[in-house]
Amino acid sequence: MWLNYPNNPTAATADREFLERAVEFCRRNDIILCHDAPYSEIAFDGYRPLTLFEIPGAKEIGLEFHSLSKTYNMTGWRIGWVCGRAELVNAIGQLKTNIDSGIFQAVQWAAIEAMNGGEEETKAACGVYARRHRLVADTLNSLGWNIKPPRATFYVWAEVPKGYDSIGFASHVLDQIGVNITPGVGFGAHGEGYFRLSVTARDERLEEAMSRMRKLRL
Ligand SMILES: *Cc1c(COP(=O)(O)O)cnc(C)c1O
Numbered sequence: 001m002w003l004n005y006p007n008n009p010t011a012a013t014a015d016r017e018f019l020e021r022a023v024e025f026c027r028r029n030d031i032i033l034c035h036d037a038p039y040s041e042i043a044f045d046g047y048r049p050l051t052l053f054e055i056p057g058a059k060e061i062g063l064e065f066h067s068l069s070k071t072y073n074m075t076g077w078r079i080g081w082v083c084g085r086a087e088l089v090n091a092i093g094q095l096k097t098n099i100d101s102g103i104f105q106a107v108q109w110a111a112i113e114a115m116n117g118g119e120e121e122t123k124a125a126c127g128v129y130a131r132r133h134r135l136v137a138d139t140l141n142s143l144g145w146n147i148k149p150p151r152a153t154f155y156v157w158a159e160v161p162k163g164y165d166s167i168g169f170a171s172h173v174l175d176q177i178g179v180n181i182t183p184g185v186g187f188g189a190h191g192e193g194y195f196r197l198s199v200t201a202r203d204e205r206l207e208e209a210m211s212r213m214r215k216l217r218l
Contacts, residue, residue, distance in 0.1 A: 001031050006039040006049050006152030009187045009196045013047070013151050019055045026061045032088060033058070038067040038080070041122050043152040044130040053083070063088050070154075071122050072114040079103055079111045129154045132199035132206055139210040156197040157184070161218050166192055177212040 003022060005014035026033040035052040043049055052062045067080030082092055133149035136156050140147055147158050160169040166183035173179050182198075184191030199206060 001026055002034050002036065004036040006037075006043065006150075008039065008153060009155055009182070009184070009191065010157040010194075011150035011153040011155045012157075013049060016050060016055070019050060019052060019058075023052075023055045023058045023061065027057055031061065033062045035062060035064045037064055038070050039153045040066060041071040042126060042129065042154060044126055044133070044149070045151070047151040049152055059085055063092070068111055068114060072111075072118050073125070074107075074110070074114065077107050077110070079107055128203075129199050132203070135206065135210055136197060136199060139213050143213065143216065154199045156199065157194055158197070160184075160193055160195055163218075166195055169195060173213075173216065177216055179209045179212050 001022065003014070005012065005019075007013070022033060025031070033052065037049070037051070040049045040051065052058045052064045055062075063082055063084035065080060065082050067074075068077065069075040069080070082089060130149070133154075133156065137147050137149045140156075140158060144161075145158055147156065150156065160166050164172065166185045170181050170183040173181050182196040184194030184196060187196070201209070
């Protein structure tokens with residue numbers, strides 16, 4: 001079973017009870033639970049995403065993945081880790097040695113540097129994301145949406161207005177105000193009816209996009 005919390009694209013977070021149920025289910029059915037957790041450090045206002053290994057019994061069946069992509073702005077550098085019971089990690093090692101090879105040494109040195117003191121930068125970045133999230137939520141809410149800034153990730157996931165599907169709404173926004181939003185259906189059929197925004201663009205650009213959104217006619 002593959003889970004991803006805090007989630008991309010929805011920014012949903014998993015509470016303890018949800019993870020307990022997942023662990024229980026996997027234990028009962030002899031399934032390995034892989035938790036993809038690249039947003040574990042991108043959280044706001046005192047919220048701390050749970051690690052799978054806080055859940056009793058998770059160690060026997062669980063693996064947790066992290067990437068430096070989001071935590072240290074190293075997207076595309078292709079470096080991360082997996083944590084879990086030796087036997088399960090070995091299985092991943094066996095698979096991986098058959099599909100790729102070692103990471104470029106300079107990227108490994110950069111990763112060591114990041115992990116030996118990048119915490120302050122990550123914290124500062126979270127402050128920036130949280131501020132931008134408030135701007136996006138305020139803007140959308142002033143237009144009739146009713147969203148709360150998310151507790152984690154740098155995404156905003158919101159419903160498209162009545163009368164549109166997600167591609168239709170994204171096209172409308174692009175044609176009318178030149179702002180590119182991501183149609184939810186691009187993430188799979190269950191994303192229909194939603195769109196995703198990201199708050200990774202620099203302040204001026206996001207502010208410009210939000211001031212254009214305020215002029216959007218639906
Ligand atoms: C960004 C991201 C990752 C990490 O991918 P990398 O290949 O390490 O950049 C993994 N899972 C999800 C859901 C992500 O959004």
